[in-house]
Amino acid sequence: FYGTYLAETKKGEPVTRTKKEAFQADAVGAMHQLTPSHFKRMHTFRIEWQPGPGGRIDWFTKAHKVNETHSIEGDGKGTDWVKAFTLKDESLSSLMGSQIPNEPSYLIMNTAISSTWGFPYDTPAWCERCYDCSNSTCSCAFNPGFCNMMRKGVAMYIDHIRVYQSKDDSAHVGNPHTMGCDPPEYPTREYIKGHEYRYMRQPPFGFYDKLPLKEVKAGGGKCKVDNDCGCNITTSDSDPNETEPD
Structure with a gap:
């Protein structure tokens, strides 16, 4: 939803957004409804990026097929990639006169998971509209469960991020593949x-x-145990005290 005004959600939509939580989307993105199990175990997601004229962005999630037309997602048994959303370059071109960028770019993982949409909460007229979780009077101004989450803490763990680039120029719809900035x-x-x-x-x-x-500074750190490098390590032939990732 790029250049789209996301207004109040309608009945039956997977998210709940009030008039006060409506906003103008100025970035390329997609929404996808998660299942309760997504919050309890690790899951794998994928995005494919084809920049330039004729390009597209595809979002995928893991699921397993029950039959030819139905898949179950989020139960941890998924082995099949299911396309969650597709954004085509011509959609950006017709909507905003832009394209999926093919200039050198940073990879920034901007990921958020929530059971509610936006903050502050759409409070009733009688609410004090204060934002202090230690004050019970303010409870009406928060989304249900917000203060409990802040007290107990919550974490989203990312195990790994892998980036692949095809060596075959025919896999790229625009200019040939390039490396570097x-x-x-x-x-x-x-x-x-x-x-x-x-x-x-x-x-x-x-x-x-x-x-x-x-100047981009190199790390230069040494791996002494597996946890230092996130992999199995072996002793270097040149220096018995230095270790290298397998």
Whole structure:
């Protein structure tokens, strides 16, 4: 839903959004209804990105097929990829005159799971509208269960994120596959050099930057036990005290 005004939800929709929680969507995204088991065990999701003219973004989730037309999702038994949503490039083009970006980009995982939509809660007229969980008078201003969640704490665990890129240019509908942040089709480094002021922080948002590009620091840490590197480790041939991931 890019460039879409998400108004009050209608009866039967999987999410509940009031008039006060309506908003303008200025980013590419999709909503998908989860099951209770999604909050109790690990699940795998997938997104496929085909940028440029004719491209598309596909969101997938794991489920297992009961028959040719029905799948069950979220019970932890899923082995089949089920497409949850598709956004085609022509949809963006006709709606906003834009395309799925194919310029060099960062990968930022912006993920959220909730049983309610937005904050603050759409409070009744008689509510004090205070936001203090220690004050019982304020309970009417919070979504049900919000204060209990804040007291007990809640966590969403991400086990791994894997990024693959096809070596076959025919799998890419636009330009050939590129690696790095300065491909020939988009000379990013030259552009930044010509517009340095756009990439340097200025008060009041931060101290003056001397340069727009900063050196990327390598970690240099050593793996001593499996948990250090998230994998099985073996001793290096060159240094018996240094270990490398398998």
